[in-house]
Amino acid sequence: MALLEVENLSTSFYTYAGEVQSVSGVSFHVDEGEAVGIVGESGCGKSVTVQSIMRLIPNPPGKIKNGQIRLAGRDLVRLPEKEMQKIRGKEIGMIFQDPMTSLNPVLTIGRQMTEVLQHHEGIGKNEALGRAAKYLTMVGISNPERRLKQYPHEFSGGMRQRVMIAMALLCNPKLLIADEPTTALDVTIQAQILELMKDLKDKVNTSIILITHDLGVVAGLCSRIIVMYGGKIVEMGSTQDIFKDPRHPYTWGLLKSVPRLDASKRSKLVPIVGSPPDLLNPPKGCGFAARCPHAMKICETQPPAYTDLNEKHRAACWLLHPDAPKVTFNGIDEKEARS
Amino acid sequence: MVRYLLGRILAAILVIWLVITLTFFLMHAIPGGPFASDKILLPQVQANINARYHLNDPLFKQYTDYLKNAAHFDFGPTFRYQGRSVNDIIKEGLPRTAAIGSMATILALICGTFLGIIAALRQNKTADYVATFLATIGISVPSFVIATLLQYYVGFKLHLFPPIGWGDPNQLVMPVLALSAYPVAQITRLTRTSMLDVLHQDYIRTAKAKGLPGYIIVFRHALKNAIIPLLTFMGPFFAYILCGNFVIEYIFNIPGIGQYFVTSITNRDYPVIMGTTILVATLMVTFNLLVDIAYTLVDPRIKLTDQKGV
Known part of the structure; x- marks a missing residue:
């Protein structure tokens, strides 16, 4: 059953230069207990999408223009702010990109954790501290009683992200949103945090939306992947589909630009040439047309509709039109990889 | 913490001593004096006053005397307000x-x-x-x-x-x-x-x-x-x-x-x-x-x- 349904979501920022359409017409859902990854390069609207779900878009200048976001049937977009405060932290937990700046430097970890419980569940300080200690242990922080009395600067980056995860899970939220949780961490810590999230996913049975620009990160954790480009979803499907049978040239580009251990030493990473579209004046046709090696005339003038490839897999590309020339993903050159 | 505070208090005393020294010599470098006015005093009277307030002493002796007194929180009499000390003025x-x-x-x-x-x-x-x-x-x-x-x-x-x-x-x-x-x-x-x-x-x-x-x-x-x-x-x-x-x-x-x-x-x-x-x-x-x-x-x-x- 779908826990979260996002339907035709559009979020814009109104600047002096004009309206920046950061997210336009995004629809997807997240099932109960499911982990979904949203991938795409910087500025493609990943973060704006999840911040819209949390209603954390700074207004002004930002505004959810259109669409519905239903959490277990309730439309969050039209919820009054007071009601929304009861959803944040309680039903949806959120982890942010930079653990170094996401914790308040002048409050103890204990204070920052217990205030969530005291506020949402109205439990006493001691009980809250007990629960906080339990969750710190769960995310692999030893000596939790002593740690709760400490301030963020006494924790390393990886430890702070563990604290953030514990804090987001305190009220057993139905949905956990992780906005690039490993981007600011070094590689070994990244692996630890991902391992922890994988672990917790089974333990606490919460749905997860994981945002990243690193395809490797989603592959290990998510069963479904959403690829965003220029404020739109260009392709989505099961992790299997996206890696084995990608259909959108942008997804191809993303996959080609992932470094591989089994590639030959001489093979170069293939970048996607060009830069993302200007969302202040979004292109009339497909947002990716200007960078697409297979772009056709129609790509510049008309936006492509979604083509359903199977129950879960769909992509928005003119190449999938019956009349389009057959172009397939040649993947990473197998011969080259073997040599 | 205690060591730090002691250090800071010592530094504060040093700062105040520097302020005293600078102010003292700058003040005496200004032309004129406390009893200079348009009324011309008899030389004898002038001398008596100077002697009374130790203004005839060499400047450096005046300075060391002042420091000694200041260390006991005695900041001397005022020259202008008869019979009142600087401490009285501050206290009031x-x-x-x-x-x-x-x-x-x-x-x-x-x-x-x-x-x-x-x-x-x-x-x-x-x-x-x-x-x-x-x-x-x-x-x-x-x-x-x-x-x-x-x-x-x-x-x-x-x-x-x-x-x-x-x-x-x-x-x-x-x-x-x-x-x-x-x-x-x-x-x-x-x-x-x-x-x-x-x-x-x-x-x-x-x-x-x-x-x-x-x-x-x-x-x-x-x-x-x-x-x-x-x-x-x-x-x-x-x-x-x-x-x-x-x-x-x-x-x-x-x-x-x-x-x-x-x-x-x-x-x-x-x-x-x-x-x-x-x-x-x-x-x-x-x-x-x-x-x-x-x-x-x-x-x-x-x-x-x-x-x-x-």
Whole structure:
């Protein structure tokens, strides 16, 4: 059953230069207990999408223009702010990109954790501290009683992200949103945090939306992947589909630009040439047309509709039109990889 | 911590000694003397006076004598006010000045932070413009203008409060208002800037994502971070206010200590010059130390140690 349904979501920022359409017409859902990854390069609207779900878009200048976001049937977009405060932290937990700046430097970890419980569940300080200690242990922080009395600067980056995860899970939220949780961490810590999230996913049975620009990160954790480009979803499907049978040239580009251990030493990473579209004046046709090696005339003038490839897999590309020339993903050159 | 404080107190004594030394020699370098006036005194009288106040001693002996006495908190007699010592003047004037000063300080802290927070929360809206406008007026209109306007309209025309004098609590209202105008304005501006900066920090977004209500976010999460830069400003500033404001005291005819700062110099009243200067220096050093201690209370990342670095 779908826990979260996002339907035709559009979020814009109104600047002096004009309206920046950061997210336009995004629809997807997240099932109960499911982990979904949203991938795409910087500025493609990943973060704006999840911040819209949390209603954390700074207004002004930002505004959810259109669409519905239903959490277990309730439309969050039209919820009054007071009601929304009861959803944040309680039903949806959120982890942010930079653990170094996401914790308040002048409050103890204990204070920052217990205030969530005291506020949402109205439990006493001691009980809250007990629960906080339990969750710190769960995310692999030893000596939790002593740690709760400490301030963020006494924790390393990886430890702070563990604290953030514990804090987001305190009220057993139905949905956990992780906005690039490993981007600011070094590689070994990244692996630890991902391992922890994988672990917790089974333990606490919460749905997860994981945002990243690193395809490797989603592959290990998510069963479904959403690829965003220029404020739109260009392709989505099961992790299997996206890696084995990608259909959108942008997804191809993303996959080609992932470094591989089994590639030959001489093979170069293939970048996607060009830069993302200007969302202040979004292109009339497909947002990716200007960078697409297979772009056709129609790509510049008309936006492509979604083509359903199977129950879960769909992509928005003119190449999938019956009349389009057959172009397939040649993947990473197998011969080259073997040599 | 104790070692650090002892070190700081020793450093403070050193600073005050330097201030005494500099002031002493600079003061004696000014032409003229305490008893020079248009009345020509008989040479014998002049000599007697000089002998009475040890003004004939070599300058360096006068200096060492002064240091010895100052170490016992004896700051000598005044030259101008017969039969009164510098200590008498400070004892009498400082409490009055400090009363007005501390009230203005408290008022400035409350109003300034309040206006600053409102302005930051309502950035670029009417409340912000009103607060910023008031702050600009407070900074750009000199205190004597505000004092005179208050005196004329509130005191003289409306008869709400007595326009001058000292002794009745009602007489405190206008001097305190006039004195606090500038610090209210400064604190408003600083709080606004600081709050705006803090409100855009990632940890405020975290607090929002936790579903905390606005007042907890502002008062628990933002304000504590926002006052850190304010503290730096407040220390020396309040040391000045506490030592009095010559203009305000003069306009409202308050027998505080403020007037002595100015008159002692034109009078060449050496002991009063020294006494008032030491008073300011001591307050300044003390407040800076208090601010440094306050930092550690507000910001756990700051620790007071006498080691260099971390």
